[in-house]
Amino acid sequence: MSDSNTTNFTNPSTFILLGIPGLEAAHVWISIxxxxxxxIAVLGNFxxxxIVKTEPSLHGPMYYFLCMLAVTDLVLSTATVPKMLSNFWFNSREIDFSACLTQMYLIHCFSAMESGIFVALALDRYVAICHPLRHSTTLTNSVVxxxxxxxxxxxxxxxxxxPFLARQWPYCRTNIIPHTYCDHIAVVKLACADTCISSYYGLFVVFSVIGLDVPFITVSYIQILRAIFSLPTKDARLxxxxxxxxxxxxxxSFYLPEFFSSLVQRFGHKVPLHVLVLIANVYLLVPPCFTPSSMG
Incomplete structure (x- = not known):
């Protein structure tokens, strides 16, 4: 295994997750x-x-969307953290090629899903605050x-x-992924072929999701804040x-690390690799911890 980075092979059956390159000696401390x-994410989101299931008064659009967000966060964190911790604690670095592609798909699919749920939450808050009389008729259970x-x-x-693009590339240089999980770009960078299609498609997805969702969320919250500051009493505003x-x-906590990570992965050639990996982990681990606070 130690010399697998110098062995010639074609399309390995397993990849090796290196963890956080350069910080291997600190893996146990980082794992804490x-x-x-x-x-916190698992207990909070469960x-x-x-609570939403057992409390009838919470059976409304905002809490349904929060439940969707909780499920998304549980899948995102569970798809990455257990394998990461087994690497840090037991040096269990190998991951099957198909399992790697499955993990890749789950991470990117549920990240995009989380972005869409934030749009739904912004829509719910916009209607509830700016058009309260229409809220119950606009956001019915069917619409939700x-x-x-x-x-x-x-x-x-x-x-x-x-995963389909990643599967088609030939991997003949190394099977070592310098990451804690099977990130799309981290995997395709190992291919001994021109992977511009994967890279450009990855950018297309990032800008399609963020480019559509962030402006909608921004406009919604601008209108929400205007409505809040026009409320008659300070208590109501607070x-x-x-x-x-x-x-x-x-x-x-979701968009800033994700956007920064996506750009730096592709263009930040002078940024240390361990910094890139840590940022990539932050955007998967931190948002699930914030979701329970949304119950307030």
Whole structure:
């Protein structure tokens, strides 16, 4: 295994996840905050699902969207963290090629899904605050279900080419992935072929999702903030802003690291590799910890 980076082969059956390159000696220490965030994410998001299920007064659009967000966060973190921790704790670095592609698909699919759910939450808050009398008639259970299905289909179809493109490339130089999980770009960079199609398609997906979702969310929250500041009493403004503020924290914790990570992965050639990997982990681990705060 130690010399697998110098062995010539074609399309290996397994890849080796290196972890955080350059920080291997600190893996056990790094695992402590990662494991803590994962436990918080799992307990917090399962608590959301349990509370919403058992409390009839929470059976409304915002809490349905929060449940979708909780499920998405659980899948995102569970698809990456257990394997990462087994690497850090037990030096279990190997991952089957098909499992690697499955992990890649789940990460990118559910990341795009999370972005779509943030749009749905922004829409819900916009209607609830700017047009409160229309909220119950506009966002019915049927409409909420259709929005959820649309988010799922968009994410699933848009990211489906990732594993198919990655599978078609020949891998004949190394099977070592300098990452903690099977990130799309980290995998295709190992191919001994021109992988511009994968790289350009990855950028297309990032800018399609962020380029469509962020402007919609921004416009929605500008209108929301205008409506909040026009409320007659300070208590009403603070209460309304409290709910929206927690949503904004979730949104910023998701988009900023993801956008920075995507750009730096492709263009930040002078950025140390361990910094890139740490940023990539932050955008998968931190947002699931913020989701439970949205219950406020």
């Amino acid at each position: 905050p990662f494991c803590t965030m994962y436990i 608590t959301i699902l349990f 279900a259709k929005i959820g299905l649309a988010v799922l289909l968009r994410s699933g179809i848009l990211t489906l080419p990732y 209460k309304t802003f409290g709910t929206c503020g927690s949503h904004l924290c979730c949104i910023l």
